[in-house]
Amino acid sequence: MSSDDWKRQAAEQALSFVEDGMKLGLGTGSTAAKFVDLLGAKVKSGLKVVCVPTSEATRAQAAALGIPLGTLDQHPALDLTVDGADEIDEELRLIKGGGGALLREKIVAVASNRVVIIADSSKRVDVLGRFPLPLEVVPFGLAATQRLIFQMAADSGCDGEIKLRAGADGTPYLTDNGNHIFDCSFGTIDDPEALDDALKLVPGVVESGLFLGIADVGIIAGPMGVEVLSAVDSDFDEES
Numbered sequence: 697m698s699s700d701d702w703k704r705q706a707a708e709q710a711l712s713f714v715e716d717g718m719k720l721g722l723g724t725g726s727t728a729a730k731f732v733d734l735l736g737a738k739v740k741s742g743l744k745v746v747c748v749p750t751s752e753a754t755r756a757q758a759a760a761l762g763i764p765l766g767t768l769d770q771h772p773a774l775d776l777t778v779d780g781a782d783e784i785d786e787e788l789r790l791i792k793g794g795g796g797a798l799l800r801e802k803i804v805a806v807a808s809n810r811v812v813i814i815a816d817s818s819k820r821v822d823v824l825g826r827f828p829l830p831l832e833v834v835p836f837g838l839a840a841t842q843r844l845i846f847q848m849a850a851d852s853g854c855d856g857e858i859k860l861r862a863g864a865d866g867t868p869y870l871t872d873n874g875n876h877i878f879d880c881s882f883g884t885i886d887d888p889e890a891l892d893d894a895l896k897l898v899p900g901v902v903e904s905g906l907f908l909g910i911a912d913v914g915i916i917a918g919p920m921g922v923e924v925l926s927a928v929d930s931d932f933d934e935e936s
């Protein structure tokens with residue numbers, strides 16, 4: 697089996713959280729895309745849901761599959777979001793944003809009663825930081841923002857290379873929100889909460905790819921089978 701098969705296994709398992717009539721957030725990336733494919737098949741066979749995509753890519757995929765779509769303004773409280781991750785630790789702390797959609801992904805996840813993260817086992821880590829941490833930043837004042845990120849990260853015990861992400865044509869990568877991304881190779885992030893707090897103090901940083909206290913369930917598929925992790929302090933509301 698390949699990582700593609702494991703991504704699909706995790707996506708299949710996430711379908712069990714979907715109920716008729718739900719308002720769903722749809723994540724971004726190759727794993728989330730497998731869930732969207734499977735959801736599309738369910739919609740074709742009669743499942744009624746309305747979905748808010750976290751990126752223009754996911755919007756296009758879902759629309760092509762005939763999945764009913766709405767905006768977060770129309771549906772500001774969602775029942776469930778299913779999304780992927782670049783890294784996931786035991787406490788369901790995540791690094792996201794490898795696909796560039798971290799800002800919308802975080803807005804949609806936080807608006808959701810329950811957040812289910814699907815991943816293949818290569819994403820499971822003991823300590824976050826192997827994957828460079830993406831930060832969405834406004835295009836204005838990039839050098840000053842980069843300098844301050846470096847200082848703030850160093851103050852919270854992290855340092856390393858901070859690289860402006862490039863798009864396919866070599867120009868700075870543009871998010872769906874018209875912003876850029878710094879990929880920060882800080883190495884091991886021993887205190888993600890402290891780092892996240894520090895990064896939020898940098899004016900040009902719109903959002904960080906650290907998703908802390910957001911995921912309720914992690915479904916991780918790999919050669920050893922499917923592991924389901926639940927957040928200890930998950931406060932999702934069973935009634936709504």
Ligand SMILES: O=C(CO)[C@H](O)[C@H](O)COP(=O)(O)O
Nearest residue numbers: 725726727780793794795797
């Ligand atoms: O955060 C994301 C996009 O912004 C993705 O969920 C993350 O990059 C994982 O992607 P993939 O499933 O392709 O490995």
